[in-house]
Amino acid sequence: MKPLTVNFRSKAAMTLADAQIQQSIEHVYTGFYKGRLTAAGDTPDWEDLRTKGKAIKDHTIAHLDYYLGLLADNVEKNGGSVFFADDAEEARRHIIDLAHKRKIKTVIKSKSMVSEEMGLTEAMNDEGFETVETDLGEYIIQLANETPYHLIAPAVHKSRADVAKLLDEDYKDGDRVPDATELTMMAREKLRGVFERADMSVTGVNFAVAESGSIALVTNEGNGRMSTTVPRVHVAVMGMEKIIPSIQDLSTMLRILIRSATGQRISTYVTMVNGKRRPEEEEGPEEFHLVILNNGRQKLLEDPQMRESLNCIRCGACLNACPVYRKVGGHAYGWVYPGPIGAIVTPVLTGLKDADNLPAASSLCGACHDVCPVKINIPRMLLELRYRTAEGSTDKDERTSSATERGIWKAWRMGMMGRRRFDIGSRIASIALKPLSRNGWLTKVPPPISGWTSTRDFPAISMSSLKSRLRKRNEGSK
Amino acid sequence: MADRATFIAGVTAGLGRTEVLLPSSITETASFEDASAAKAKADKAATDASERSNELADQMAEEATKAGWKVHRASNTEDAASYVASICVQKKATSVLRSNHDALDQIGVDAAVTNTGATLEKTEHSGDYSQDQIEVSKSKAFSADIGITGVDYAIAETGTVVLHPRSGLSRLVSLAPPTHIAVLRSGEVLDSLDELFAMERNDFMSGELAGSMNLISGPSKTADIEGTTVTGIHGPLEVHLVILADS
Numbered sequence: 064m065k066p067l068t069v070n071f072r073s074k075a076a077m078t079l080a081d082a083q084i085q086q087s088i089e090h091v092y093t094g095f096y097k098g099r100l101t102a103a104g105d106t107p108d109w110e111d112l113r114t115k116g117k118a119i120k121d122h123t124i125a126h127l128d129y130y131l132g133l134l135a136d137n138v139e140k141n142g143g144s145v146f147f148a149d150d151a152e153e154a155r156r157h158i159i160d161l162a163h164k165r166k167i168k169t170v171i172k173s174k175s176m177v178s179e180e181m182g183l184t185e186a187m188n189d190e191g192f193e194t195v196e197t198d199l200g201e202y203i204i205q206l207a208n209e210t211p212y213h214l215i216a217p218a219v220h221k222s223r224a225d226v227a228k229l230l231d232e233d234y235k236d237g238d239r240v241p242d243a244t245e246l247t248m249m250a251r252e253k254l255r256g257v258f259e260r261a262d263m264s265v266t267g268v269n270f271a272v273a274e275s276g277s278i279a280l281v282t283n284e285g286n287g288r289m290s291t292t293v294p295r296v297h298v299a300v301m302g303m304e305k306i307i308p309s310i311q312d313l314s315t316m317l318r319i320l321i322r323s324a325t326g327q328r329i330s331t332y333v334t335m336v337n338g339k340r341r342p343e344e345e346e347g348p349e350e351f352h353l354v355i356l357n358n359g360r361q362k363l364l365e366d367p368q369m370r371e372s373l374n375c376i377r378c379g380a381c382l383n384a385c386p387v388y389r390k391v392g393g394h395a396y397g398w399v400y401p402g403p404i405g406a407i408v409t410p411v412l413t414g415l416k417d418a419d420n421l422p423a424a425s426s427l428c429g430a431c432h433d434v435c436p437v438k439i440n441i442p443r444m445l446l447e448l449r450y451r452t453a454e455g456s457t458d459k460d461e462r463t464s465s466a467t468e469r470g471i472w473k474a475w476r477m478g479m480m481g482r483r484r485f486d487i488g489s490r491i492a493s494i495a496l497k498p499l500s501r502n503g504w505l506t507k508v509p510p511p512i513s514g515w516t517s518t519r520d521f522p523a524i525s526m527s528s529l530k531s532r533l534r535k536r537n538e539g540s541k
Numbered sequence: 542m543a544d545r546a547t548f549i550a551g552v553t554a555g556l557g558r559t560e561v562l563l564p565s566s567i568t569e570t571a572s573f574e575d576a577s578a579a580k581a582k583a584d585k586a587a588t589d590a591s592e593r594s595n596e597l598a599d600q601m602a603e604e605a606t607k608a609g610w611k612v613h614r615a616s617n618t619e620d621a622a623s624y625v626a627s628i629c630v631q632k633k634a635t636s637v638l639r640s641n642h643d644a645l646d647q648i649g650v651d652a653a654v655t656n657t658g659a660t661l662e663k664t665e666h667s668g669d670y671s672q673d674q675i676e677v678s679k680s681k682a683f684s685a686d687i688g689i690t691g692v693d694y695a696i697a698e699t700g701t702v703v704l705h706p707r708s709g710l711s712r713l714v715s716l717a718p719p720t721h722i723a724v725l726r727s728g729e730v731l732d733s734l735d736e737l738f739a740m741e742r743n744d745f746m747s748g749e750l751a752g753s754m755n756l757i758s759g760p761s762k763t764a765d766i767e768g769t770t771v772t773g774i775h776g777p778l779e780v781h782l783v784i785l786a787d788s
Contacts, residue, residue, distance in 0.1 A: 091768040126564045128553040135545060147548035199774055200765035218765055226766055243769035251774055258775070259683050274573070275745050285716060285761040285776030291753065292712040293679065295672070303552070308564075309573055310742040314734040325764075329608075329699040329734075332776070333756035335741075341752035345664055345711035346675050357548065364555035 064151075064182045064210070068397035068409060068418035075391035075424070084220050088212075088392060091219045095383040098326020099434065106322065116319045117438045119312050120374035123273075123304075127364070127373075130273040130306045131355065137276025141338030143351035150358050151181040157354065158183065158265065158298055159190050165296055165350075167192055167263040173282070173290040174198035175267025176214060176377060177300045177356055179399045183265065195257045197286035199250055203229055212393035213401070214379035215324050220392065254286075264290035264348075268301035269376075270316055271353070274309045275337060278353070281321060283331045291336050297348035299336075303355050304373040316376065319436035323378035359412035368447045372407050374437045381431035381441060387424050396421060403431035407444040415452060419463040422448035467511070486528065493524040500524075576746040583743035586736035590694075590728060597697045597730035598784055604700035609759030609772065610723075610782040615648075621783050622653035625689065625722055628781055629657040632720055634686035637661045641709025642691025644724045648785065650689060659686070664711035682713035687720045688777075694740075695725050698733035701758040702782065705751035715757060721777040723757075726785045 067074075078084055103109045123130055135145040148154035158181075162170065170192050172184055184205060187194040196205040200217035204210065206229040211217030218226070227234045227241050230249045241249075266287060270279040278299050280287040291297055307316055313335070321330050340347030363369045382388050382402030393401040397418070398409045406425065410418035422445045431441040447455075454469060456462045478488040499505055500523035508516045515521060543551075553561055574582070590597065602612050615621035625648070629637060637659045639645055654661040662681065666674060682688070690710070694703040702723050706712040715721050731737055737756075744750045761776030772778055 087767060094768050122564065125556070126562065128549050128556060128558075128561045129563060131549050131552060132545075132561065145545070147543045147545050149543040149548070153543065197775065198765070199763045203765065216765060216768070219768070221766075223767055243766040244771045246766050247763060247771040247774055254775065255683070259680070275750060277750075283761070284763050284774040286774075288712070288716050288755060289775055292716065310745055311574070311738050314738040317734060329701055329756070329758045331609075331758050331760070331762055335754040337750055337752055341707075342670065343708040344706055344752055345666060345708065345713075346679060347706065347712060347752065349672075355548075357543075357551070361551060361555050364552065365557075 064179055064399055066398045066409065066413035066417065068413060068421060070397055071395050071418075071420040071424065074395040074397065078392035078395060079390060083222065084392065085390070087222060088219055089389060091213075091216055092383045092389050095215070095325060095379070099323055099380055099383065100326075102322040102326045102328060105328075106318070109322075112315060112319050113436055113438055115315050116376075116436055117374065119307055119315060120376075120437050123306050123308060124364075124370065124373045127303065127306070130308060131303060133273040134271055134276060134306055135353075135355075137274065138338065138351070138353050139276075141276045141351070143276065143338045143353055146352065146354045148354055148356045148358070151356070154300065154354050154356050154358075155181045155183055155186050158300075159187060161296070161298065161352065162187065162190070162192055162263055165263065167296065169257065169261045170194040170263045170265060171257060171261040171286070171290055171294065172196045172201070173264065173266040173280070173286045174201050174217075175265065175300055176211075176399055177267055177302050178265055179211065180302075180356070180358055181300070183300075192263075193257075195254070195261075197254055197257070197284075197289065198282070199247065199284060202250060202254065206230070210394065210399075213382060214377055216379075258289045258293055261290075261294045263296040263298065264294040265298045265300060266290045268299050268305050268353075269320065270313060271301055271306050272308075272310055272313065272335075273306050277310070277335050277337045279313055279317070280334045280336070281317070281330045281332070282334075283325075283327075285332055287334050288332050291334055292347060295349045296352070297336075297339070297350065298352045298354060300354045300356065303357055303360055304375075320376050320378050323380040323434065323436040362411050363408070366411065369407065369411055369444055371439055372404065372411075372444060374439055375404050375408070376437060377404075378436055380434040380436065381439075384430040384434045386426060386428065386430070391424065395424075403441045403445070404439070407441060407448065410448055415448065415456070415461040416463060419448075419452040419461075422446075422452070471511075486530075489524065489528060493526050496524055497526070574742075576743075579739065579743040579746045582736075582739035586731055586739055589736070590731050593732075594728040594730065594787065597732065598727040598786075600697040601695050601700065601725070601730045602782075602784055604697060605695075605759075605782050606700070608700035609762070610700060610780050612782045612784065615783050615785045618648040618785065621648040621724060621785050622650060624781075624783055625650055625724075626653040626657050628720065628722060629654055629659050629687060632686055634659045634720075636681075636685045637687045637689065638664050638682060638685045638711070638714045638718065639688075640690040640711065640714050641665050642724070644691035644726050644785065645689060647726075648724060648783075650724070654689075663709070664714045665709040678711065679713065682711060682717040685714075685718040687722060688714040688716075688718040689722045689724070690715050692723050692725045692729060694737060695730045696732075696734060696737055696756070697730050699758055701756050703737060704755045704757065706753055706755070707751060712753070712755070715755070716776050719773070719777055720779045720781070721757075722781040722783065724783045724785065727787045
């Protein structure tokens with residue numbers, strides 16, 4: 064998927080101006096946010112679980128090379144095959160070649176953010192395979208020809224009328240709007256036929272267990288189960304960081320993932336797959352393929368300041384908690400991963416130069432850090448990326464601040480560091496800005512400061528400083 | 542294409558090392574216990590399940606209801622059988638599938654279902670595992686009205702039913718038909734996910750890990766349209782849990 068991070072400001076402005084989208088996204092995020100809060104509150108050892116989850120992920124990432132080898136060995140031992148892909152193009156090519164070789168007609172996709180990175184659905188459709196998203200939200204998004212709005216609720220911005228138009232070609236504006244149940248049943252009917260004829264599935268991976276070569280999939284709808292049961296070829300795609308060491312770690316990781324994602328204590332279905340169908344089994348795939356993707360994660364790994372972001376288990380809790388994400392929406396972030404986690408991962412994966420607005424779009428309130436099930440310190444990394452764009456990066460392209468801006472701040476810094484310079488500077492500023500102030504406020508100032516005053520006022524600088532006022536008062540009392 | 546060795550060497554370099562460093566120990570997580578520790582945990586889980594069977598069955602009934610199961614506490618096998626029959630009648634079922642579980646034979650599910658006029662089939666191949674045969678049973682599962690299974694375990698913490706697909710236990714029987722009935726016997730209920738994964742790990746350490754495992758907690762559901770929860774999207778719309786008391 065091509066990053067469109069450079070459009071952050073215009074996309075955000077569009078969402079902010081759309082009252083209907085504002086209402087529907089607020090409703091859903093509040094639901095998720097409160098659900099998570101209640102679920103965490105009802106779990107007495109919640110903080111211990113987070114600590115344990117962080118320890119498991121820290122350990123795994125610190126030994127990622129070892130665990131990747133162990134996982135690959137065990138998947139092969141179970142009769143599966145493993146493909147390591149450096150980038151999205153390589154992974155996509157491999158899956159498409161496989162589908163051609165096996166003479167596949169219909170591919171069912173179960174929700175996977177990594178396959179979004181690959182732009183897989185579109186590419187497979189272009190190659191002539193009937194490729195259908197089966198998570199209801201993803202299915203709606205596919206029909207609308209859009210990208211997911213949220214990690215867990217991809218179609219959160221679509222109203223019932225929008226969905227009705229997509230599912231029923233006879234539906235017209237002004238018709239009675241079907242309720243959510245009716246719409247869901249329409250989708251069920253359409254997708255049943257697809258499941259029955261599918262001969263290949265592509266699923267994501269919530270956790271890959273290194274010691275046993277297993278993958279765990281979490282769904283509420285049952286599409287994950289269909290995908291691991293019906294087609295004769297099952298392809299699972301994962302980012303290389305999605306590993307946990309042992310089977311027992313699943314009980315910790317599932318608990319924190321599911322509570323953080325939807326506020327449920329468990330999702331309707333948790334499926335653990337240990338490779339292809341066993342000889343004595345009634346059904347199941349004849350082939351199991353695991354595709355492990357790097358696609359820029361190397362840069363997160365190599366960067367000690369950013370490595371912690373590889374702990375992410377893609378629950379979406381930071382999105383629901385983020386006051387900025389809740390207003391600007393998922394599409395503004397311009398790539399697969401939106402919200403606070405997207406604001407730190409996307410710039411590194413797709414280039415900080417075009418994505419410099421992402422880490423800037425945060426109030427640094429820290430809500431994302433508070434809710435993260437593996438305690439990723441997102442605000443620290445937002446600040447780090449801001450520092451790089453302002454002056455820290457040695458790459459001239461990444462340092463997106465202008466020479467003028469840097470010059471102004473340099474002068475500011477100098478002015479603030481000496482008493483005399485400060486006195487003189489503030490005196491000059493108060494005189495220079497006097498003609499522009501109205502009733503003690505600066506409301507319209509020429510560039511470059513207009514960036515501030517176009518959306519909010521700035522208090523005018525007082526003609527007399529606190530120091531001089533105090534001096535006067537002290538003289539008077541003598 | 543990235544071959545495995547090159548890919549992993551890249552990760553090693555990314556970690557700032559020149560060769561793979563074996564993890565020493567994971568004290569905080571107890572991830573890698575040895576076989577005897579795994580066995581001790583699994584044994585304890587099994588003992589608990591039988592010693593605290595009444596208490597765990599009560600908790601299971603409560604949590605399963607919250608998860609969306611329609612729970613029926615059956616005092617004896619006749620009671621269980623007549624409940625299953627009543628669902629067949631209520632759903633006007635004509636074709637019913639069942640798995641090969643002892644609990645179903647124990648309650649006499651075959652007679653109960655066929656007496657309602659529905660046909661009942663076991664999801665068990667007679668040794669023919671060809672792709673053609675698999676296609677036949679697949680289309681049977683997609684057209685069946687009800688699927689009936691036993692359970693391998695249940696989990697009281699979350700109201701979850703656990704199934705390990707195998708010979709005689711199709712993955713689809715609890716998934717494709719619009720109604721699923723699961724029959725659980727007291728003594729099969731585990732406390733929490735910890736106990737389940739301790740037992741799975743023990744199976745793994747002793748080379749007996751099943752091909753796959755499904756945890757089912759209520760009916761299939763989605764909230765992808767305007768955040769409204771709707772039951773029944775790809776899996777069953779309605780799920781029944783029969784809890785059979787100790788005889």
